[in-house]
Amino acid sequence: MLAHLTPAEGGLSLRPSPVAEPEPRPDQAVVEVRAVSVNRGDLSLLAMLPPGSRLGFDVAGTVVRAAADGSGPPPGTRVAGVAEQDGWSERVALATTRLAPLPDGVEWAQAAAVPVAGLTALYALRYAGSVLGRRVLVTGAGGGVGRIAVQLARAAGADVVAWAGSAERTKGLTGLGAGTATTYAEGPAATGPVDVLLDSVGGDVLRSAYGLVVRRGTVVCYGNTVRAELSLPFDWGHARPGVGLRYLHLFDEMTRRPVGRDLAALFRLVADGGLDPQVAFTGVWSDPEPALRRLAERRINGKAVLLR
Known part of the structure; x- marks a missing residue:
């Protein structure tokens, strides 16, 4: 073969x-x-x-x-x-x-x-817990994982904010459920406080997005597409006590998850029109x-x- x-x-x-x-x-x-x-x-x-x-x-x-x-x-x-x-x-x-x-x-x-994009988005949101009525910021929202994360978060009742690298990359995100879709340059000033941050970008994007997370909020990182050293604000813990910070590695995560069942759930959403x-x-x-x-x-x- x-x-x-x-x-x-x-x-x-x-x-x-x-x-x-x-x-x-x-x-x-x-x-x-x-x-x-x-x-x-x-x-x-x-x-x-x-x-x-x-x-x-x-x-x-x-x-x-x-x-x-x-x-x-x-x-x-x-x-x-x-x-x-x-x-x-x-x-x-x-x-x-x-x-x-x-x-x-x-x-x-x-x-x-x-499979890879859907499971990554699903498991990131599971670490965030219930997002019903909460504000969720998705960085890297123009890519495959980000676009699925926007849809799943919105379906779970979140107010979703989507950040992408350019205006071209933000196209279609509001149609998928994002209340706001903006660029990394404009995002910090346009977004306001968020309860949950799902980050795949790293570098300065993670740093600026982290500054918007409220006390006892949740941050889940699942990538570092800019391949830069990770950097948080100097007062990252003191200014935001109780914030949970976690890195998700999909292939490690799959060793602890019912992957087949989770894939079946995602495919049912696709079949029913609930996930594009x-x-x-x-x-x-x-x-x-x-x-x-x-x-x-x-x-x-x-x-x-x-x-x-």
């Missing part, structure tokens, strides 16, 4: 290469891949991993071989889930605890866009470079998906 491997020459030019067929563990189902999504983490791995390494986490497809331990769905079931960094393949073995069947009406592109995965770019699986380049240049407001 074929899979995408990190190129010897570096860069974003990936082409399918021959690899061995998956050898599933007893708790894994083999899935014929129909769609994958591209995450910013994939860009980081491209720069870090040695040539010939596998890539890809978000996968949607059809079960062609059920898990030997009987724990998963039967052959022919449409599923989506989180691969073990080998999802950009024609076939992949997925742990049955990290996949969920797809409801009727959920398209391949929608399904592939949900925000697929903003659709490319072909055989040539991921256009999607990777657009993502690297922040020209995708939402998710990029590759179809087979």
Whole structure:
């Protein structure tokens, strides 16, 4: 079979290469891949991993071989889930605890866009606790995780404020449920106090957003896209006693969460029209470079998906 491997020459030019067929563990189902999504983490791995390494986490497809331990769905079931960094393949073995069947009406592109972004947003909000009637600030709101976080927070009863890196990146956010959508430059003066901060940006954005969090508020960080040293105001604890500050690492988090059940809940929301995965770019699986380049240049407001 074929899979995408990190190129010897570096860069974003990936082409399918021959690899061995998956050898599933007893708790894994083999899935014929129909769609994958591209995450910013994939860009980081491209720069870090040695040539010939596998890539890809978000996968949607059809079960062609059920898990030997009987724990998963039967052959022919449409599923989506989180691969073990080998999802950009024609076939992949997925742990049955990290996949969920797809409801009727959920398209391949929608399904592939949900797992990593949807779970990250969901778990960040769970750490925040009930947001009903509370003010939630989402930074990095123009990306895939941010756009889902805006929708989930609004559905849970929050007053949502969305910050993004440019006016172009804020497009569509009020339609997803944000009461206010603004840029990082304008945000601090335009926002006012917030009860919850969900941050994926880091650096000066985190610093300025943190200054808006009220006493006993909650801060959940799940990224550092600016790749800068984290910095908080000098009086970060004294001025805001009781603020909870937590970092969420999705793949560590998944070891403690019912991932399959949570994915199923997200897919039901998609099927019912309560969640739009925000697929903003659709490319072909055989040539991921256009999607990777657009993502690297922040020209995708939402998710990029590759179809087979």
